[in-house]
Amino acid sequence: MLSKCPLFNGVTSSELDVLMKDLPFQIKKYAKGQMLAQSGEECRSLMIMLKGSVRGEMMDVSGKAIKIEDIEPPKPLAVAFIFGQNNRFPVNIIANDDSEVFLLPKESMLILLQRSAPFLKNFMNIISSRAQFLSDKIRFLNFQTIKGKLAHYLLQLESSQQGEIILTKSQEELATLFGVTRPSLGRALRDLHNDGLIEAKAKSILIIDRQGLMALLRKD
Amino acid sequence: MLSKCPLFNGVTSSELDVLMKDLPFQIKKYAKGQMLAQSGEECRSLMIMLKGSVRGEMMDVSGKAIKIEDIEPPKPLAVAFIFGQNNRFPVNIIANDDSEVFLLPKESMLILLQRSAPFLKNFMNIISSRAQFLSDKIRFLNFQTIKGKLAHYLLQLESSQQGEIILTKSQEELATLFGVTRPSLGRALRDLHNDGLIEAKAKSILIIDRQGLMALLRKD
DNA sequence: TTCATTTTGTAACATATGTTACAGTCTAGT
């Protein structure tokens, strides 16, 4: 299972067995809704998702949260926060479902980095991608109005689905992903509909004016 | 000079000579205002500041920009964006002053990573810190009102300076750092003043009600 | 089916921030 994790790209599971034989590790289970780690907490172990799903979300003191991402097997988490002078979680990690996580202590991880060149390379790639991901988040969260974010989101969905888009998330979820309130998101959706850019009916959305949506991305 | 760069912590300059002897590199000069790299451009080299100062800023199509950071010697730049599947600059890099930059091609950098354990370690630490930095940016940009950002900024400044704070940046600069407009920033400053939290007169600011400022951080 | 719960639609209103504009002030260079 572990060998599917992008961190172990290019490492066969038998090689992995050898690499890890003498390294201590742990497997932890979490119930749905349980918190795996809290923002500010020290990050001592690499974590790799085995089962279930967790999310990382930032929360301010007043309770407003924005979701940064979902993480599902076989992806690792906290990769970019184990090292550095301030090795703390920047987000809360919460189980979306009953989940199982593989834990490898920082020290073991250092050993692994020395033992396996592919692992090292994967690690550097992943950590770099994280920086890209976070940069993109900043852009997304700061440079778009709600309509812009919606347009972005819908156009992205459209490229993977065909024609009609079926939202898999509730408006509530979308709102926290966008860092806005639910009524505001609803209003933006309605506006896009009224402006004739989309045909929205409950969870089903049809893009009518692709050009118009793309203009929103560039406009504000 | 290079040996002062955090990437070469623990490497003496004579060791550095040996490490780099056969590696090709480049030194480039940029005039004030010149663009070193554009957002979206591929990132092929590690860059290390030798002289001057540059800034990284995100810009949307309409021209609104927010400054992410200033980078000055002997700091490296683009460290976190050389690797990963999408090795592109997420920001524009612009010279604040006439500047000089050391360029090490990606390939040379890979060699260096293999040759020097301290370099590798520094690299991983720096790249991790970048992820932390970006996370903090997200928090800062999304969870604070303008007043909150100001409070944050002022409290931070106060800890380094004594008593009276002298702003070194213009309101215009602060505004782009906060991702807001200049009049809005001015208004926020005035509000803090009128609310009796600070005594602001031109560039000189005196914190009067520290508790009040801290409350702003937690409030919104 | 029926009922409880979640999700959605929507409205009135409050607030924060952007936009534009202009005048006052400071500062550096001549």
Add this chain to the structure above:
DNA sequence: ACTAGACTGTAACATATGTTACAAAATGAA
């Protein structure tokens, strides 16, 4: 000392988003 250019203070107004509230609709469990 004078002037051009930048910076600051501020105002009126426009707009986007948040807040609160409630009803309609959908969904899922009994």
